[in-house]
Amino acid sequence: MKxxxxxxxxxxxxLARLLAKAGHEVGISNSKDSATLRDLxxxxxxxxxxxxxxxxARFGELVIETIPFGKYATLxxxxxxxKIVIDTANYxxxxxGQIDLGGLSESAFIARHLPKSRVVKxxxxxxxEHLEKQGxxxxxxxxxxxxxxxxxxxxAKNVVTRLIGEIGFAAVDxxxxxxxxxxxxxxxxxxxxxxxxQAREExxxxxxx
Ligand SMILES: NC(=O)c1ccc[n+]([C@@H]2O[C@H](COP(=O)([O-])OP(=O)(O)OC[C@H]3O[C@@H](n4cnc5c(N)ncnc54)[C@H](OP(=O)(O)O)[C@@H]3O)[C@@H](O)[C@H]2O)c1
Numbered sequence: 152m153k154x155x156x157x158x159x160x161x162x163x164x165x166l167a168r169l170l171a172k173a174g175h176e177v178g179i180s181n182s183k184d185s186a187t188l189r190d191l192x193x194x195x196x197x198x199x200x201x202x203x204x205x206x207x208a209r210f211g212e213l214v215i216e217t218i219p220f221g222k223y224a225t226l227x228x229x230x231x232x233x234k235i236v237i238d239t240a241n242y243x244x245x246x247x248g249q250i251d252l253g254g255l256s257e258s259a260f261i262a263r264h265l266p267k268s269r270v271v272k273x274x275x276x277x278x279x280e281h282l283e284k285q286g287x288x289x290x291x292x293x294x295x296x297x298x299x300x301x302x303x304x305x306x307a308k309n310v311v312t313r314l315i316g317e318i319g320f321a322a323v324d325x326x327x328x329x330x331x332x333x334x335x336x337x338x339x340x341x342x343x344x345x346x347x348x349q350a351r352e353e354x355x356x357x358x359x360x
Contacts, residue, residue: 155211157204158218159188161279162239164195166215169318171197180207205230221247223264232267235307239274241336257335259328271302271311272331276341286319295321297350299340301331321347325354333357
């Protein structure tokens with residue numbers, strides 16, 4: 152699958168490498184001209200290409216947005232229309248400035264800016280160093296590190312679940328984009344190293360099931 156990544160920082164680089172190693176065609180971008188990323192793309196290897204932001208969004212059949220939350224307004228909505236967009240972002244007011252989310256979850260707020268995209272929240276609860284190292288495609292699903300996902304489009308979540316499995320993790324579904332408040336910074340499941348089995352138990356407690 153062609154995957155375009157917006158953001159070539161900690162998470163963007165880790166996902167680019169993991170997904171390219173898993174056999175996908177990956178293009179990355181930052182906030183500048185693609186020329187600034189050529190060396191990095193070369194270092195990442197696996198045929199990863201450097202793009203301008205809009206071109207990365209156009210290139211991807213699926214797009215990953217992994218830029219600082221406060222830059223959400225620069226996400227190019229039109230080339231991502233109709234596509235699955237994985238949103239990894241977390242809102243930190245001290246980094247991102249004061250933004251009125253209007254009571255929405257962070258990803259529902261992003262999705263409002265991308266109204267024709269199929270937004271799935273994922274990878275926001277795992278530190279990039281763990282993302283780089285903890286995937287294990289040999290382990291059974293329940294014993295793999297959990298990656299929490301959320302979204303309003305079940306088919307899109309199925310695709311993201313498959314990608315997560317391909318890189319050695321296990322997707323654990325927290326529900327709709329609004330439900331994804333349960334996996335935002337400051338919650339009990341934001342950060343800890345949980346297997347999928349443990350993660351599902353934690354979720355049951357948090358959601359009162
Ligand atoms: N770090 C983690 O462990 C971690 C874990 C889970 C989730 N997250 C979340 O994931 C997001 C990315 O985190 P990160 O740590 O990878 O960030 P980072 O290392 O600071 O990198 C951010 C990247 O986004 C690019 N960027 C900034 N504005 C952009 C724009 N308007 N269009 C395209 N690219 C743009 C930057 O490019 P320039 O260099 O050109 O500015 C840079 O490549 C954040 O919301 C963060 O909270 C981070």
